[in-house]
Amino acid sequence: MRVKEVADLVGISVRTLHHYDEIGLLVPDQVTESGYRIYSDENLATLQQILFFKELGFPLKKIKEIIQSPSFDQYEALQLHREILIKKRDQLNQMIHTVEKTILHLKGEIEMANEERFEGFDFRKNPYEEEARKRWGDQTVDRSNEVIRNMSKEEQKAFAQSFDAIYRNLASLRHLPPDSEKAQAAIKEWYELLNKINYYSLEMFKALGQIYVDDQRFTKNIDQYGEGLAQFMCEAMAVFADQPKK
Amino acid sequence: MRVKEVADLVGISVRTLHHYDEIGLLVPDQVTESGYRIYSDENLATLQQILFFKELGFPLKKIKEIIQSPSFDQYEALQLHREILIKKRDQLNQMIHTVEKTILHLKGEIEMANEERFEGFDFRKNPYEEEARKRWGDQTVDRSNEVIRNMSKEEQKAFAQSFDAIYRNLASLRHLPPDSEKAQAAIKEWYELLNKINYYSLEMFKALGQIYVDDQRFTKNIDQYGEGLAQFMCEAMAVFADQPKK
DNA sequence: CATAAAGTATCACGTTACGTTAGAGTCAAA
DNA sequence: TTTGACTCTAACGTAACGTGATACTTTATG
Numbered sequence A, B: 001m002r003v004k005e006v007a008d009l010v011g012i013s014v015r016t017l018h019h020y021d022e023i024g025l026l027v028p029d030q031v032t033e034s035g036y037r038i039y040s041d042e043n044l045a046t047l048q049q050i051l052f053f054k055e056l057g058f059p060l061k062k063i064k065e066i067i068q069s070p071s072f073d074q075y076e077a078l079q080l081h082r083e084i085l086i087k088k089r090d091q092l093n094q095m096i097h098t099v100e101k102t103i104l105h106l107k108g109e110i111e112m113a114n115e116e117r118f119e120g121f122d123f124r125k126n127p128y129e130e131e132a133r134k135r136w137g138d139q140t141v142d143r144s145n146e147v148i149r150n151m152s153k154e155e156q157k158a159f160a161q162s163f164d165a166i167y168r169n170l171a172s173l174r175h176l177p178p179d180s181e182k183a184q185a186a187i188k189e190w191y192e193l194l195n196k197i198n199y200y201s202l203e204m205f206k207a208l209g210q211i212y213v214d215d216q217r218f219t220k221n222i223d224q225y226g227e228g229l230a231q232f233m234c235e236a237m238a239v240f241a242d243q244p245k246k
Numbered sequence C: 001c002a003t004a005a006a007g008t009a010t011c012a013c014g015t016t017a018c019g020t021t022a023g024a025g026t027c028a029a030a
Numbered sequence D: 001t002t003t004g005a006c007t008c009t010a011a012c013g014t015a016a017c018g019t020g021a022t023a024c025t026t027t028a029t030g
Helices: A003-010 A014-022 A041-055 A060-067 A074-106 A129-136 A139-149 A153-173 A181-197 A202-214 A216-223 A229-242 B003-010 B014-022 B041-055 B060-067 B074-106 B129-136 B139-149 B153-173 B181-197 B202-214 B216-223 B229-242
Strands: none
Touching: A003 A014, A003 A041, A041 A060, A041 A074, A060 A129, A074 A129, A074 B074, A139 A181, A153 A181, A153 A229, A181 A202, A181 A229, A202 A216, A202 A229, A216 A229, B003 B014, B003 B041, B041 B060, B041 B074, B060 B129, B074 B129, B139 B181, B153 B181, B153 B229, B181 B202, B181 B229, B202 B216, B202 B229, B216 B229
């Protein structure tokens, strides 16, 4: 299928398909000698996933990460889609209820507080991002794991020891406030060590801390060094990332 | 209520509130001497409307037009909100069904065509725009009516006569194809006459033609000159607006 | 086969709706 | 009084296309 056919079938623009190709989000399986994009059935299946995540409010960059994640599984994604759609339907029922209450309020039949006006309406940041991260991990983490996998045994051992040392140090500091000098010094070491493996911006670093508590696998692993360490690190990493810029 | 309180209550950013004030979409009822915005309960009610239309995919510019339309009525808007929410809920049920079918397809239990993958998903342009236009009219039309109302009686009479003449001419041409030379010449006159009253871009002109058939009031009025004239004009105006640019 | 219209490509500026950062002023609580 | 939170304006940046232009390709028809 060429661009117009796909665009018409799906209800998006040709420009959108061009754009998705450009950014590597949906690359057609084939391109003719004259440069025409040919989309396969597989491309269409992927497009469905893309459009669904987009509908849920995910930025394209994030969608790309998700569907290209090693652990991404189409079947699992569809299960999530179904769950979320059901959740949204329930939310819609709540919204209908709120609007109905507002109508009654306008007719003077009931009282209504300002808070009630917005019940069921959720304008905050994409609430489904957490869900996706839990299922498909974080690309930065995945890349780090990849880098470590490609290290020599000696290098791996050296890093493992550094990891161990820092975890132990942090475990011994976890009774301190996350923003204390000692905690922050240890976190700085942690930040620098991670940046030896793979580039982490402060923002990524902070998000990683959040993953430590959100993802049971990380929490379990880290809390071996001391109960509550994952939570402590999460907070300390946020402080570190949020410190005033120099 | 000041910006942070409103932002936290509703789940939007302070920046958004600033932006809405800047573009005149939501202007706080009060501003302190130090320049602080103070939002009233009435402002919150308007914000609810704004956020709802925004959730439905309306551009802010359009939302502004709607809520500032002379015929905008909050009660009516809430009724529409309720209708649309119910529609969306039904659509969600369809989407759930489609996803479930996709899951079965993936498990090899059923066959599925490409078209079926996207059933219930609607990625086209805002489908609720028509609904809103029907209820709250078109700002350009409203402004034209306003201009005419402020004309002297002589001017009004002169324009009425010009309107009449063009309608009659077009009525006599409606058996021709909308893109015929004669039809297009008459439509050009119509375009120029309207632009004497109020500025119409080609895009607006085309949208106005659509209003002639969508809005019963216009259809009735125009079809007095000849059955099907509104439809004919709609098509001819679209041709005129879409003609190659010179 | 020739032609015209529809389809397709790339390029690049424009649009919309904020997000983000910076620097300065204001408010409220301790 | 001090400090931290809040608020303001200004302005650049970002994401995701929309739009218009120009040139090449494909398809259907006479």
